[in-house]
Amino acid sequence: xxxxxxxxxxxxxxxxxxxxxxxxxxxxxxxxxxxxxxxxxxxxxxxxxxxxxxxxxxxxxxxxxxxxxxxxxxxxxxxxxxxxxxxxxxxxxxxxxxxxxxxxxxxxxxxxxxxxxxxxxxxxxxxxxxxxxxxxxxxxxxxxxxxxxxxxxxxxxxxxxxxxxxxxxxxxxxxxxxxxxxxxxxxxxxxxxxxxxxxxxxxxxxxxxxxxxxxxxxxx
Amino acid sequence: xxxxxxxxxxxxxxxxxxxxxxxxxxxxxxxxxxxxxxxxxxxxxxxxxxxxxxxxxxxxxxxxxxxxxxxxxxxxxxxxxxxxxxxxxxxxxxxxxxxxxxxxxxxxxxxxxxxxxxxxxxxxxxxxxx
Numbered sequence: 001x002x003x004x005x006x007x008x009x010x011x012x013x014x015x016x017x018x019x020x021x022x023x024x025x026x027x028x029x030x031x032x033x034x035x036x037x038x039x040x041x042x043x044x045x046x047x048x049x050x051x052x053x054x055x056x057x058x059x060x061x062x063x064x065x066x067x068x069x070x071x072x073x074x075x076x077x078x079x080x081x082x083x084x085x086x087x088x089x090x091x092x093x094x095x096x097x098x099x100x101x102x103x104x105x106x107x108x109x110x111x112x113x114x115x116x117x118x119x120x121x122x123x124x125x126x127x128x129x130x131x132x133x134x135x136x137x138x139x140x141x142x143x144x145x146x147x148x149x150x151x152x153x154x155x156x157x158x159x160x161x162x163x164x165x166x167x168x169x170x171x172x173x174x175x176x177x178x179x180x181x182x183x184x185x186x187x188x189x190x191x192x193x194x195x196x197x198x199x200x201x202x203x204x205x206x207x208x209x210x211x212x213x214x215x216x217x218x219x220x
Numbered sequence: 221x222x223x224x225x226x227x228x229x230x231x232x233x234x235x236x237x238x239x240x241x242x243x244x245x246x247x248x249x250x251x252x253x254x255x256x257x258x259x260x261x262x263x264x265x266x267x268x269x270x271x272x273x274x275x276x277x278x279x280x281x282x283x284x285x286x287x288x289x290x291x292x293x294x295x296x297x298x299x300x301x302x303x304x305x306x307x308x309x310x311x312x313x314x315x316x317x318x319x320x321x322x323x324x325x326x327x328x329x330x331x332x333x334x335x336x337x338x339x340x341x342x343x344x345x346x347x348x349x350x
Contacts (some may be wrong), residue, residue, distance in 0.1 A: 083314065084252060084253060085253055085285070085287065086257065087254065088251070094248055094251065099250060101243055101247065105243055109232065113229065129229065131230050133233060134233045134237060136258065203267045204261055205268060206268065208268075209263055
């Protein structure tokens with residue numbers, strides 16, 4: 001096979017092209033001189049060692065920089081959650097009656113917010129204030145809902161997170177109700193307001209900072 | 221200086237949440253989770269709307285876990301002497317975070333100064349007073 005690829009030039013061709021046949025001695029000398037010129041620091045021994053023994057690195061594997069751990073002294077978010085900031089199951093022992101003073105406090109707060117019991121003017125103002133107000137401690141009930149088992153639940157609102165309400169009913173049962181597709185009723189001093197839960201998918205703290213726009217249809 | 225409407229509502233909400241947390245703790249001293257939740261909500265609202273709080277109120281809230289600090293119930297309060305000064309050290313029992321306050325009878329908080337009471341001069345820095 002080799003004869004097909006490599007074909008020695010005949011003498012005539014060599015003379016024509018003026019190619020000189022380099023002897024092995026000359027080749028070696030040439031290579032050594034070249035190496036010496038390119039790597040003046042290394043001695044000849046080291047060069048030979050290098051060529052004969054050292055492994056050639058074909059690919060480079062760099063150590064990936066370890067991600068810097070984010071140190072936040074005020075945050076501690078993962079640990080915080082772990083410490084059960086939310087409810088424990090013990091409140092099953094807590095009676096509904098323990099939360100009644102909270103409800104009284106809420107009523108006073110709302111009365112104070114609206115400057116009066118029944119200002120007959122501007123129900124819009126009341127609604128606007130209710131949007132920014134805090135609902136913890138209010139008595140809410142579910143009037144309409146896509147899931148029929150939720151309808152009719154009444155109780156004091158204990159916690160409000162992004163998607164749910166946590167309510168404790170008169171029978172001391174803690175109910176978790178999703179806000180989506182539900183209509184809640186809040187009653188204050190004869191004023192009944194309906195809250196469409198689908199538009200309320202915000203944490204209660206964000207709600208006081210956000211402006212509400214009328215978007216889309218209001219139905220469940 | 222009349223307070224702006226939005227801020228006043230927000231402040232009312234903050235104060236309501238604070239009172240609610242106290243109320244809940246008063247009813248049931250063992251369940252601190254709900255009080256912590258309310259204080260956390262409060263802190264988020266204040267952060268979001270950038271509201272300034274009185275230092276006496278701020279001191280009763282833990283900065284790490286945002287629980288309501290009541291000495292004897294949720295936190296320990298000790299008085300220590302350090303570098304010839306008297307410090308009060310408050311340690312939250314849930315997150316073990318401690319706060320130190322200097323107890324100097326000569327030191328007056330900015331809020332207690334008479335200049336701060338007048339609404340019109342509230343913004344002046346301390347060196348501006350006569």
